[in-house]
């Protein structure tokens with residue numbers, strides 16, 4: 001084909017080395033969330049007194065950030081792709097109950113319970129994905145349906161099988177070490193899993209070509225399909241990854257607290273979405289970054305925990321988070337406009 | 350004379366009970382620009398969607414280089430060398446120039462055991478191709494597409510099509526919503542594509558744009574081919590009438606004048 005004509009030609013022009021510039025940093029999707037995180041940290045470092053900046057204080061928000069963060073990463077990918085998944089709110093307790101019933105109530109090996117719970121998360125994600133692509137119903141509605149359906153199933157089956165809505169589970173040293181331990185007595189081992197997830201998701205979104213498809217899907221679904229991107233497969237994969245992450249958190253909570261309850265996890269729905277939005281992801285899709293999601297999650301966790309270190313009533317935390325969310329969205333909009341309007345070397349045309 | 354790059358023979362298309370295209374036969378040679386004209390809803394977009402693999406014709410055949418082809422999806426059409434810049438679409442405002450240029454066909458490189466998106470190569474080729482069409486203002490592949498002007502975005506889409514080896518370039522109203530200068534930029538790019546030997550199908554509502562680049566004109570009226578003629582065979586006025594759906598616009602001036610007079614007699618003399 002004639003394209004060889006245009007592919008060959010002059011050898012690659014050497015690009016000028018990318019020099020450091022504040023302008024370039026401000027145009028990145030995480031610029032706003034970084035600023036927000038720093039401001040919030042400074043605020044609580046002052047208002048929260050010396051205790052907030054100790055190891056114990058740091059652990060308190062890092063532990064919260066890790067649990068939300070593992071779910072927020074795939075939720076963020078979905079949002080960049082233009083979809084929402086709120087069914088995670090009942091996949092978390094469903095996975096907790098699955099592992100507790102199989103490995104606690106029936107006393108089967110932990111690995112079986114973990115595998116079944118993860119498979120459950122993948123299955124719910126698969127069903128969500130299929131429903132979204134087949135019916136064309138917005139994913140908010142589809143996953144609202146599965147949120148309730150899975151919650152009902154979990155409650156019904158738990159009562160039928162165990163006769164109760166909470167099940168204890170004792171795990172051996174390996175299970176504890178991997179999923180339910182405190183490092184140095186205060187840092188949950190989940191933090192390490194979060195770091196792994198950040199690296200993996202960061203690679204997928206920003207460095208692999210798969211990530212480019214996610215941005216294209218969220219930017220313009222019809223054009224993405226016309227460009228030959230397998231968008232149906234992509235959507236299913238994304239929902240399966242959020243189901244998987246939610247199941248992972250459900251399992252680790254059951255192992256950490258040595259018990260599972262049917263009604264935990266609802267708070268993750270809003271907390272993960274808030275973290276992702278504070279992190280600079282565009283609610284309508286097409287724009288965002290993994291580093292931004294991480295900053296957003298940390299910001300949320302700092303407010304959530306930092307309030308206990310101040311003299312204020314903890315009830316004020318919701319007010320701060322609400323205001324913060326609005327400010328973050330405004331700030332992110334401003335930075336996104338800067339990125340859009342940016343054109344190098346304005347003088348020359 | 351080689352076979353035309355694309356040819357339609359007796360193509361019909363209906364959506365359920367709605368007939369949109371009736372018995373269309375057309376061909377476009379290499380290095381030729383076909384202007385597809387017609388009123389709103391005449392079926393222009395539908396016709397080019399059957400050429401780009403979005404719709405399948407209800408009956409009739411499509412030939413490329415004299416051989417019959419069927420496209421199961423847009424991907425197959427683009428692999429055969431049909432590149433389409435659809436009306437209202439094709440570029441992703443919040444993606445960088447490089448990422449947008451290569452969307453769906455990202456260049457990769459080895460990175461340890463993994464294959465990763467090759468940003469440097471993508472940016473470099475994208476910028477070079479776009480500049481090759483005379484848009485020299487675009488010199489940073491990391492820039493977001495949404496910050497470019499409408500004409501520059503159209504140019505990006507066209508440059509991408511040419512880069513990926515298109516032989517038939519289909520442009521659905523690429524100059525709509527563009528100012529005079531931007532539109533002339535796009536027209537120049539169409540001529541450049543023709544010079545490189547591509548067949549071009551160009552949809553527009555503007556007679557001036559059509560006459561500036563067209564070698565060959567086809568007019569659709571309510572889904573049927575109402576006229577099919579070469580450059581110079583009809584006057585500007587005749588083409589304008591055809592584009593309006595066959596009605597003569599000769600009386601238009603008088604009608605407009607009547608409306609204006611009626612308005613004028615009612616309006617107060619303040620303005």
Ligand SMILES: Nc1ncnc2c1ncn2[C@@H]1O[C@H](COP(=O)(O)OP(=O)(O)OP(=O)(O)O)[C@@H](O)[C@H]1O
Pocket residue numbers: 364367369387388389390391392393394395396436
């Ligand atoms: N998927 C579809 N299902 C049913 N009818 C359709 C479909 N697509 C197009 N049509 C109808 O076909 C007719 C032609 O539409 P088309 O978009 O091809 O017009 P057009 O010539 O491109 O108009 P415009 O100049 O406004 O872009 C319209 O009446 C439209 O309603």
Ligand SMILES: [Mg+2]
Pocket residue numbers: 393394395436521
């Ligand atoms: Mg149209």
